[in-house]
Amino acid sequence: MIVVMYPNTTKEQIANVEKKLVELGFKTHPIYGEVKTVIGAVGDKRLLNTQAITSMPGVESLVPIMKPFKLASRELKDSPTIVEVGNYKIGEDAIAVIAGPCAIEDEESYISVAFKVKEAGARFLRGGAFKPRTSPYSFHGLEEDGLKILAAAREATGLKIVTEAVDPRDVELVSSHTDIIQIGARNMQNFKLLQEAGMTGKPILLKRGLAATIEEWLMAAEYILSEGNPNVILCERGIRTYETATRNTVDISAIPVVKELSHLPIIVDPSHAAGSWKYVPAISKGAIAAGADGLLIEVHPDPACALCDGNQSLKPSKFTKLMQELEPVARAVGRKLQP
Ligand code: PEP
Ligand code: MN
Numbered sequence: 001m002i003v004v005m006y007p008n009t010t011k012e013q014i015a016n017v018e019k020k021l022v023e024l025g026f027k028t029h030p031i032y033g034e035v036k037t038v039i040g041a042v043g044d045k046r047l048l049n050t051q052a053i054t055s056m057p058g059v060e061s062l063v064p065i066m067k068p069f070k071l072a073s074r075e076l077k078d079s080p081t082i083v084e085v086g087n088y089k090i091g092e093d094a095i096a097v098i099a100g101p102c103a104i105e106d107e108e109s110y111i112s113v114a115f116k117v118k119e120a121g122a123r124f125l126r127g128g129a130f131k132p133r134t135s136p137y138s139f140h141g142l143e144e145d146g147l148k149i150l151a152a153a154r155e156a157t158g159l160k161i162v163t164e165a166v167d168p169r170d171v172e173l174v175s176s177h178t179d180i181i182q183i184g185a186r187n188m189q190n191f192k193l194l195q196e197a198g199m200t201g202k203p204i205l206l207k208r209g210l211a212a213t214i215e216e217w218l219m220a221a222e223y224i225l226s227e228g229n230p231n232v233i234l235c236e237r238g239i240r241t242y243e244t245a246t247r248n249t250v251d252i253s254a255i256p257v258v259k260e261l262s263h264l265p266i267i268v269d270p271s272h273a274a275g276s277w278k279y280v281p282a283i284s285k286g287a288i289a290a291g292a293d294g295l296l297i298e299v300h301p302d303p304a305c306a307l308c309d310g311n312q313s314l315k316p317s318k319f320t321k322l323m324q325e326l327e328p329v330a331r332a333v334g335r336k337l338q339p
Pocket of ligand 1: 102132183185186207237269272
């Protein structure tokens with residue numbers, strides 16, 4: 001439900017309405033517009049005596065939100081959400097590129113590849129310290145030691161860090177080292193993990209589940225938003241279809257659909273979508289042309305020897321070339337890469 005306040009309502013009137021809604025068991029999320037303030041109120045509608053709210057000073061009207069996702073919806077907030085990560089923003093005109101190896105393997109090679117992706121123009125560095133693997137016998141990451149390497153790479157390069165949390169019990173630890181917490185595809189509906197991540201207030205990169213509909217994905221975002229954390233970045237990383245030529249099938253149409261349904265920024269991960277480095281450039285260009293706010297690309301100094309996802313990782317030289325090719329595509333749709 002949206003409580004629409006009259007223009008020029010006082011702060012006190014807004015606070016009183018919020019207080020009343022909280023008393024009635026609702027969580028409130030005020031959105032301060034240039035002219036009007038609206039208050040998103042989520043909770044059990046059956047508890048609501050609408051007159052108790054509509055009769056309050058400053059209240060213009062109550063509008064129901066028809067979509068099952070409330071805080072993520074354009075109905076509540078029409079202006080795009082821009083997630084701020086230090087000096088960088090995701091969701092504005094400049095396209096954000098997150099790059100780096102699938103997993104952190106050792107400090108020396110990690111820091112060296114970090115400098116290479118930075119030189120090529122990436123402003124965010126990825127690397128898994130906790131790896132969700134299909135097989136229990138695969139490499140599962142360096143865990144806390146990996147997080148320390150990540151922090152060292154940030155210190156050395158100034159890049160912002162993105163890394164995954166796979167267990168609600170590790171969220172605090174991961175959060176203390178990273179700038180953005182990634183929730184992986186396999187955990188998109190791990191609701192406890194979403195809530196814990198939401199509670200940190202940190203930007204959350206929420207990957208689409210392997211077989212999730214767009215609505216299910218936005219409902220997962222709703223779990224984070226409803227913890228009072230507005231900093232959600234959606235990431236399309238390919239979904240499972242009958243096609244086997246690629247690891248997953250990238251859903252390019254998800255970009256305009258999400259943009260219509262939600263104010264949240266959406267980026268595309270062509271690496272996990274394709275499963276093969278060869279297709280990464282074409283998918284990256286397609287994603288930007290279709291309106292994505294960023295890309296997440298796996299880059300490894302020696303893909304043949306990578307402990308994880310080598311097949312889909314670009315060598316640094318190929319990544320540099322791709323970044324150069326992306327510039328005119330971004331320009332063609334009125335955007336640019338982050339400077
Ligand atoms: C990853 O980013 O390394 C990863 C495991 O991605 P996904 O959750 O999309 O499979
Ligand atoms: Mn990977």
